[in-house]
Amino acid sequence: MDLSTLTALEAGKLIKNKEISVAEITKAALDNIEKTDKNYNAFVTVCHDEALKQAEEVQKKIDDGTLTSPLAGVPMAVKDNMCTKGILTTASSKILTGFKPFYNATAVERLEKAGGVLLGKLNMDEFAMGSTTETSYYGPTFNPWGENRVPGGSSGGSAVAVATDQAYYTLGSDTGGSIRQPCSFCGITGIKPTYGAVSRYGLLAYASSLDQIGPMGKTVEDVAEVLSIISGHDPKDSTSFNQEAIKFNLENNVKGKRIGIPVEYFGKGLDADVKARVLEAAKKLESMGAVIEEFNMPELEYAIPTYYIVACAEASSNLSRYDGVKYGYCTPKFDDLSDLYYKSRSEGFGMEVKRRIMIGAFVLSSGYYDAYYKKALQVKAIIKNSFDKAFEKYDAILSPTAPTTALKMGENLSDPLKMYLGDIYTVSVNLAGLPSMVVPCGFDSNGLPVGLQLTGKAFSENTLMNIAYSYQQETDFHLKKPVLKKEMEV
């Protein structure tokens, strides 16, 4: 039996029924990574010995009845911007060379407490700034669905590890679409939860008011199970909501669910195949009993400039902590303290990160603050308000995730503004703090996956998961697998 193609819950069941040991499944996963990852570069770090050790410990706790989670013993991996105790954590940046945190991010801690076995740390755009996973200091990650295609980003490694069956599920983070767009490009399922649903403690900050950790996986059930483990109040994150972990009750029923489609999202710039697949998905949901209706949300036009002003401003402040003194990369040659700061930062950050820090410093600088930063926060209020109005009428908003399918390597790297414009369907959701999930809904004429995005009001994860679950019960796009390039076995 090929263990790797199981879903996370199927794997957990085999472990629970003692049909396979945690060590066996972990060993198989590590072997698989070794065979495939030279072709995909999804991992920055593989925790070979640590994972095998953890597997033994988890097995004991399953055997003595302390671990009862349906995902106990299931191997997983997390994006490399989440702190992992004693394990290299780089945010795919040179500036965090050698950084080994002395604590776990809360989301990682909760998975480990539930018996998750950490296979390693996943590649990403440097500091989560990018939509292609090409800005990583550790080289790009490759999409398994097409030759020389990007996996999306910034959680590209997290998406590819699932799409190639290297890990049963992964964690990503989403500041402006970084979970959803790679899910769409790689044909997997994932959710950006409501802001504050999952603790950000131990997540290396990019834009704190927008960042949110979320699960990525093979099915809605898997993703829901992971979210029920990692969500819930954490005293270590003052923006985490004071409520219990989200519990899901999945049933195949969308009858009477009101789903709105913003017409602005289907205009200029949207690839014809993507448009067709997403509208087919809407028809499918309609045939299953949902009520589909078009509506207008003209304010969405302002989402991208607003997002980039807010995100860059927060990034310029958050990334000031990387100074060559406390951790990570320090320049070998310097004249004085100021020179040490300048050189460590200028040599340690990649160009896209430098650009965003500098734009952030600009929009916050005196003389420009009101025209850019303050203005953006006002427009953010307008965007939030228009979502609030939409959710008076609808249970969910249906849209494409990205205007295209997976791009060719290098296509947008030289034109940052063009790359930013690709975030058109995702960033507004972060500005409004809303939950939003992506499920595969078909393929384009090149055989590349298309993802359907469903967005709901704050804390409506259960509603979104139910719509997505129902859709997956009636379709099989999420079960399709790319043909993997494996190294020849010797």
Add this chain to the structure above:
Amino acid sequence: MVIDDKMIDYIGELARLKLQDNERESAKNEMNKIIDYMDTLNKIDTSGIEAMSHAFPVKNVFRKDEVKPSISREDLLLNAPDKSEEAFKVPKTFD
């Protein structure tokens, strides 16, 4: 062209970043393009609208003032590029 050489130097100073000569021209071009695009916000009327920093109302979060163990010095210094036994080491800042 908001971002000229003077502005690049100024924000570089604010951000403690110095661009190489070969990075500078393209950075200026890209940033001007991006900031021009950000200017589309001028089309939308925001008079009378309060700036919103968080999507949901956030309140101060208080906890009891209890004595608890804090992060140890060893842990904090674990990743320091240069350190003495009890502190981060930096070049001399005054004579």
